Amino acid sequence: MKRLLIWAPLALFALVFALVAGGLIKPADRTIHSAMVGKPLPALTMKPLLASKPGIDSAALKGKPRLLNVFASWCIPCIAEAPQLLKLKQAGVEIDAIAIRDTPEAVQAFLQRNGDPYARIGDDPTGKAQIALGSSGVPETFLIDDQGRIIDQHIGDIRADDIPAILAKLEAAK
Amino acid sequence: MIAEAGLAALWLATGFALVQVMLAWGAAKGALQGTGAAVMTALRRVAVVQGVLALAAFGLLIALFVLSDMSVELVVENSHSMKPLIYKIAGAWGNHEGSMLLWVTVLATAGAGVALFEKRLATATLAATLGAQAAIAIGFYAFLAFASNPFVRVSPAPLDGRGLNPLLQDPGLAFHPPTLYLGYVGLSVAFSFAVGALLMRDVGPAFARAMRPWVLAAWIFLTIGITAGSYWAYYELGWGGWWFWDPVENASLMPWLAATALLHSVTVLATRDGLRAWTVMLAVVAFSMSMIGTFLVRSGILVSVHAFAVDPTRGGFILALLGLYIGGALALFGARIGTVKQGATFELVSREGALVLNNLLLSVILGVVFIGTLYPLVAQAAGVQLSIGAPFFEKAAVPVGLALVAATAAGPLLKWRRDQWKTLFGKLLAPVGVGVIAFALVLALGGAHWMPSLALGLAAMLAVASVIPLFRRNLRRTPLHIYGMVTAHLGIAVSIAGMAADGAFKVERLAAISVGQNVTVGPYRVALLEVRPAVGPNWSALEAHLKATRGDDTPIDLFPQQRFFANPPTNTNEAAIATLLDGQLYTVIGQGDGAGRWQIRAWWKPFVTLIWAGGFLIALGGLLSLVGRVRRERRDAENDA
Helix, strand or coil, rough: CHHHHHHHHHHHHHHHHHHHHHHCCCCCCCCCCCCCCEEECCCCCECCCCCCCCCCEEHHCCCCCCEEHHHHHHHHHHHHHHHHHHCCCCCCEEEEEEEEECCCCHHHHHHHHHCCCCEEEECCCHHHHHHHHHCCCEEEEEEEECCCCEEEEEEEECHHHHHHHHHHHHHHHH | CHHHHHHHHHHHHHHHHHHHHHHHHHHHHHHHHHHHHHHHHHHHHHHHHHHHHHHHHHHHHHHHHHCCCCCCCHHHHHCCCCCCCHHHHCCCCCCCCCHHHHHHHHHHHHHHHHHHHHHCCCCHHHHHHHHHHHHHHHHHHHHHHHHCCCCCCCCCCCCCCCCCCHHHHHHHHHHHHHHHHHHHHHHHHHHHHHHHHHHEEEEHHHHHHHHHHHHHHHHHHHHHHHHHHHHHHHHHHCCCCCCCCCCCHHHHHHHHHHHHHHHHHHHHHHCCCCHHHHHHHHHHHHHHHHHHHHHHHCCCCCCCCEEEEEEEHHHHHHHHHHHHHHHHHHHHHHHHHHHHCCCCCCCCCCCCCCHHHHHHHHHHHHHHHHHHHHHHHHHHCCCCCCCHHHHHHHHHHHHHHHHHHHHHHHHHCCCCCCCHHHHHHHHHHHHHHHHHHHHHHHHHHCCCCHHHHHHHHHHHHHHHHHHHHHCCCCCCCHHHHHHHHHHHHHHHHHHHHHHHHHHHHCCCEEEEEEEECCEEEEEEEEEEEEEEEEECCEEEEEEEEEEEECCCCCEECCCCCCEECCCEEEEECCCEEECCCEEEEEEEEEEECCCCCCEEEEEECCCCCCHHHHHHHHHHHHHHHHHHHHHHHHHHEEEEE
C-alpha cells in the first residue's frame, strides 16, 4: 500500500503528461459546425435580390446535389473565393446563394467585378436566414444533397485545393 | 552589438550552468568524504557568475528596447519609438521570448542567491541543490537558444516597430509579470532543495529551516503578483470583475496554493521534525505547478483571454523539459522517500493536526483548480469541446475555501503536539460569537444570499481569532514571525470579507443615456455632463464627464475613456473608478448610438477594495515572518559560532 502511494504522484504526472502531449499533437478543432448538418434544409423563402435571378425557396432546392453559398458584397474573403466558385460552376455544379445584409446595386457591382457563379440569389437583409442555417459568418458554403438535406458545411472561403473534395462529396450525394 | 552581446551572455551562462552541474557532483561527493571544500567554493562562485550572466543578458534586452533598436525582431514586433519610456522597458517582458528570458534570469539569480547566502545547510545537500538548480537552468537556456531566441535580428530593419498591445500599456503591467515570475520561479529553489535533500538523504529540520526563507520570499512575490494582477484586470479590462478563473489566472493560483501549503508544512518539519515526506512532495509539486503553468500559458494549448501565440514546437519543447524535470523529481521521490525515516508523530488535536488539515484543504482546492483547468483537454481527447467557467470553480472550491477559513481561525490557537478539544472550544468562543453575530446581522439586513453571508461571518470570526495569539503576551518580546502570522491571517479575513461583500451587495447598471440624463446605481446618481475628445502621448480618446452624487456629499467627477491607439490600431476601455471608504464606484463608457445617446455601464461595489488590501496584508505578513526568521537564524548562527 505504502509503496503504491509513493509512486502514485509519478503515475499521476505520467497521466497528465500523456493527456497534455495528446492535446499538443492533435490540437483541438475549434470551429463550431452548424447543428443543421445532417438535417433537411429549414423552410426558407427569400425574395430575389436581383431582377435577373430567382430568389430562394428551400422546398425547390432538390433533385440534384448543389451548393448554397452564404456571401456578401462587403466581404473580402468572398472576393478571394469567387474564382473557385466559378471553377465549380464550370464543373457543372449548381450554386445558389444567400446575400447577407446587402443591396442589389452592390451585389451587381460585385458580380460584374468577380464573376457570377450563381443560379439563384436570395435576399437576407437581416441575417435571419443565415441564423436559421446555423451559419455565423461569410463566406460559408453548405453542401445540399438531392433530397434537400445539408450534408456538409464549409466555413471560410473555398480554396483551390478544397475543390476536389467538394466535387467528390457532391458526386457521392447523388 | 548589444543583441550579439546578449546572445553571447546567454550561451556563456549555459556553459557555466554545465560546469555548475559537474562541480556540484564533485563537491557533493567530496563533502561526503570530508574533502572538497575548494570545489564547493568554486561551485558557489560559478553559480554566482551564471546568475550575473543571465542578468546581463536580460539587461541587454532591456537596453535594446530602451534604444528602440529596430534591427531586432522582438523590438520591432513589440515596441515603437513613440512609446513612453516605462512601456519600452516593460515591452521587454511583454512578449513570449522576453518573458522566457526573464524566467530564466530569475532562475539563475535565485541559484546565485542560494550560493551567496546559504550558510547553514550541510555542504553535500547544498552542492546537490545548486546542481539541481543549474540542471533546470540548462533546459530553459536550451529552450531560449533553440526555440525562443530574443536576440534575432531582422534585415532590412523597418523604420519603426509595431507597438505594444495597448492593454499592456499600463503601469500595473510594468511590474506585474516580474513580480509574478519572482514568485513562480523563486519556488525553483524549494524544488532544488527537495531534490538535493532526496539525493543526499538529508530530509530533516535543518533542510526545512534552510528552505523556509526561500519559500517565504517566493510566496510573498507570488501573493503580491496575484493581488496586483487581479486589480490590474479589474480596472484595465473594464468588466468590473476581479477574478475570472481563466486558465492563465489558474496557472498562477496553483503554485500559490501549493506554496501556501508548503509554507505551513515546512514549519512542522522545521519545528517538530514531522511531515518529512509530505513536505518534500509539496516542494516538488509547488515548482512543478509553476512549470506546468508556464507550459499551459506558453503553448497556447488552452483557450484563454490572455491570448498568447499558439506554437506547438515551443509547447513540445517545454513539455519535454517538464517531463524531464517533474518526472525526474517524482521518480527520485519514489526511489528515495522509502529511506527517509518517519519523523516525529503528533495527536490529532494539535497545532500539527491543524496544519495537516490546512494542507489537506489547500490540496483539495489545488486539485479542484487543476482538474477544472485541464478538464477541457480530457474532454477534447474524448472528442468533446467544452470550457469550464466560474460556476464550476465557485461551486467546488468556495465551500472548501470557507472550511479552510474556519481551520485558519482554529489552528494558531492550538498547542504543538497535543491539545484538548475543550481548551480549543474555550478559546474559540469569542471569535465564533462574533462570527455568528456578523452572519445574523448580514442575513437580517437582507439582500444577501446565504453563502456570501456565511463568508462574511467566517471572515469576522477569523479576524477576531487571528489576533488572539497576541493576547496576554508581552507585545515587545513577541517574535516577529508571530506578528507575521497574525497579519497574514488577518489579511485573509479582510480579503474574504471584500470578496463576499462584492459578491453579495454589488449593483450593476447598464444604460444608454444622452448628455444631461442620469442613471442610478446603488446609492449614487450618475449624471452624464459631456462627451468630448481627449489626447494622450500615443492615443486619442472619447472621454465622458460623469458627476456622481450621493445625498449631500461632495459630488465626484469621473472621466471614463474609450481610447484609440494608432500603433497597433486598437481600442481600449479605460474605466473611471472612484474609491470611497465604503466601496468603489466603477464607470465605463461604451458605444454611442449616433443619435446622441451613450452606453454607460456603472457598478457600485461595496468594500471591494478589501480584496486587494487583504492580499497586500497577507504579503506583508509574509514579509514580517521572513525578516523575523532570517534575523533569528542569523542570531542562532552567531550563537553556534
